[in-house]
Amino acid sequence: MSIFARAKPKTPAGSMTRARASQRVTEKLAAHSGVRRAKVDQAEIYYHPGFLSDAECDTLIRLIDANRRPSTLLAASEDPEFRTSESCDLDRWSPDVRPIDERMAAFLGIQAEHGETMQGQRYAPGQQFRAHYDWFNEQQDYWPAMKASGGQRTWTAMIYLNDVEEGGATWFPQAGVRVAPKRGLLLAWNNMKPDGSPNLATLHEGTPVVKGVKYIITKWFREHPWINMPVRTY
């Protein structure tokens, strides 16, 4: 499921619960050696090189190639070029995915149940994901359903699975941060401000790939357990 907010809410509301939870994630990240924070004040953006091994990246690339389909948006866009990549949901119970899924959640200090299904994404040359927020716009029609299924998206964690010859950087135009794809690099950011309200400076885009193919995984974490989480059946 892919759901993205684009319009600005009129009065983003703060939340003490989100603020405290975000603070715990920040402290957890700060305690890991190898984590660096982007030197901007507008948003909390962190990197950790080498989070996944080459073998783990290759396994996920294989799964994405086997299951990819055109990426979707919940809030329809008038721009047919808004999100042109391919995506797939990666089965959180699969022995290839589960250890990585749980390692990402543990790294941020968030319970794995708060994470939506890990999403694999593939961008061929010319494909992109235009500027958007990962947090939900609480004025949009989809919000009651999102509120009931785990609430706001707090943190995003992404991992680049390969180096890309040219293009494909993740660009935060308001924060002024650009991250070039690097195999195994984890990029995580807080979609909320310190008071627990949505942070407009987390606007970001997957810029078009120019040469090569870009593979990533994304995990969006909710403020409460994600209740669409499928029950293990095997």
Ligand SMILES: O=C(O)CCC(=O)C(=O)O
């Ligand atoms: O492809 C990228 O660099 C960004 C992907 C993204 O914004 C997302 O998965 O929410």
Ligand SMILES: [Fe+2]
């Ligand atoms: Fe995003």
